[in-house]
Amino acid sequence: MDVLSDLLHRARARNAQIRQLIQRPPWSMTFADAPPLTVVATLGGHASVRLDDDPQAAPVRLAAGDIALIGGINRFTIADAPDTPPQVVVRGGRKHLIDSGTAARQNLAPRTYGDGLPGATTLLRGAYELRGDAGKRLLGLLPQLAVVPTGPRTRAALDLLAAEVAQEEPGQDAVLNRLLDLVLVLALRAWCTRPQAEPPSWYRALATPAVGDALRMLHEDPAHRWTVAELAARVGQSRAAFAAHFTGVVGEPPLTYLTAWRMALAADLLRDTEKTVAAVAREVGYADAFAFSVAFKRARGVSPSGWRRTAVHGT
Incomplete structure (x- = not known):
């Protein structure tokens, strides 16, 4: 087993959470107690990611097919645009509406929420509860926010994950966890092999x-x-x-x-x-x-x- 595979195996908690949002602008969600590692991918439309723990950090735009890896941060916001005020705060695994006028987010399909109307942004989010020293070594590969631009391999993996996330069939959790792992590994490879990358020496x-x-x-x-x-x-x-x-x-x-x-x-x-x-x-x-x-x-x-x-x- 190579080092990266070993770290993923030892660091990962079971049953990573995977959700899909299909929502027309304006929309904004703040994650107030973020997991150790979050994978966010924009399948259609675009999104903005802001690290709320770091007021000096500028929001980062995600185009269709981009993947954001967010780790080692307690609070971040994903929105359709940087200036959209938060409408929902996710804390303790539960959604709390900030604005009573916020459009209702329906349960459109298994693990899928939003309004599902034309012109909507489609977003995938996977959350990893990493464990211990193995988890720290894995997070050491990344800054708090790493954006991996869309590419043929990552896009193909995202399409597979998107096709499965709204299904409810036997073995679905196993399929989704493995597909999310695939997206994560491909994104880590792409991040660590870009020309200006400075990954750890062991990588x-x-x-x-x-x-x-x-x-x-x-x-x-x-x-x-x-x-x-x-x-x-x-x-x-x-x-x-x-x-x-x-x-x-x-x-x-x-x-x-x-x-x-x-x-x-x-x-x-x-x-x-x-x-x-x-x-x-x-x-x-x-x-x-x-x-x-x-x-x-x-x-x-x-x-x-x-x-x-x-x-x-x-x-």
């Missing part, structure tokens, strides 16, 4: 011969007792050449990268499961719980038990 390393293979092996089996010599042998390089190559591309030595990834996995296991510290240690590659605790405290500044208390109970 750039995925396309580098030998280094990308080594990263894939580390993520497929982080508990294995990896050595630099074994990694080098598996990718067909000498130990010294591989170590220098990996460090130069990724920005840190192979085993340093592995330790950081193990600590990220351990932090999420401590928060999300009731496994003992010893069981977590074994799962991330430490036969000795004491050695794991020392490594975890060195990386996080607190013992595994202390991390669990703070992450779970806030104490």
